[in-house]
Amino acid sequence: MAIYNLSGAGTQALTSGSTRLLVDVTTFDPRRSAGRASPTNYYDLGLLRIGVQGSYAPAFPIDAASMFIDLPFGATTLGYACFGTTAIRVTEQAIAFTRPMPWDRNPVPRVFGINNSYVGPTAQTALFTYTVPAGKLFYLASANVSIERSVLPTSSSGAVAFVQAKGQYLCIVNTSGGTVGQVWSDGWSGAGLILLAGDVVTGTVQNADSGGFITASVAASGYEFDA
Secondary structure, eight states: OEEEEEEEEEEEEETOOOOOOEEEEOOOOOOOOEEOSSSOOOOEEEEEEEEEETTEEEEEEEOOEEEEEEEOTTTOOEEEETTOOOEEEEEEOOOOSSSSGGSSSEEEEEEEEEEEEEESSEEEEEEEEEEEOTTTTEEEEEEEEEEEEEOOOBBBOOOEEEEEEEEEEEEEEEOOOTTTTOOEEEEEEEEEEOOOOTOOOEEEEEOOOOEEHHHHHOOEEEEEEEE
């Protein structure tokens, strides 16, 4: 990382990988004026703007004896206009992201799933319940449910299977009648869902048919890791 002593007006190329600039006023123009902030803010010292590959963000003032600027990703240029005799020293910094990613925070895979047959009628039954422990987060990666008609009922009122997270449905199937061997299915996956300590994931089934039976599969999976 580099240090630049700047005055007048112009542009300064920045070192690739810089994430922050420290700006110190080394010479104050006598025509400056001071505000009422603490530490003191100043007017008419100069303007700065950050460039990314030839495009520039709006200009902002040099308004403190010492200030910092967090750079956008890919910043390549510092534009500057120091008014009068104002001079500044700009110090580049590369601030590393120190928070470990989830896969570096003691991840533990969790898989919840039940595949079972249910003779109708069967009351609503929680097949699994998972509560994210204190001090942990949970990355819910996928959930899926399916119901297969194994034996036709004497009277069909339908069956349902679903997975919920924080009380919200992720996937659900409802059946009514059907033929032997018919399968209804639904699934959820994608970018994943981060759940906080105390959040709950449940898998549930209910068979309201009279007679006959269904085979239901209810599952969810993800990773538990340190918060």
